[in-house]
Amino acid sequence: MHSIAIDRERPDFRVFIDLLYGHDHEVDTEGDSAPVNSRIWTHLFIADREEQNPSLEIYPRELQPLTLSVSSDSPRLEELAALYLFLTSGTSIAKSTEDLGSDEINSLKSKYHSELQRAIDSIWHKSSNELPYPQQA
Secondary structure, eight states, rough: EEEEESSOOOOHHHHHHHHOTTTTEEEEEEESSSSSTOSSOOOEEEEEESSSSOOOOEEEEEEEEEEEEEEEOOHHEEEEEHHHHHHHHHEEEEETEEEEEEHHHHHHHHHHHHHHHHHOOGGGGGOOOEEEEEGGO
């Protein structure tokens, strides 16, 4: 499990679908993102419909609501989602109880360069209250 101390708004949760699986991948999601383009969500569950990938869950830590935990049976999905959440919204990232240092973070950024770029390019960054579904504009 990874933990991320949060100090900023989160990206639209749909960015995580692009990050983890690619654009237009079929998934099931649950969480507390209301409205759909919310930037203050604290819970996200994603299950892959197309392949047999394990699910991923992001949720607040008990007694520490500004710390979100990222958990998956897939080390890759967990690591990637935790890294992106840290880069966009966090002040620190830890694996189990060990804080990751700048060398480890840079190594992960290099390892997941293409996935991170896919998330950066995601159309969901353009969502807003006025335009919750920017691909329809």
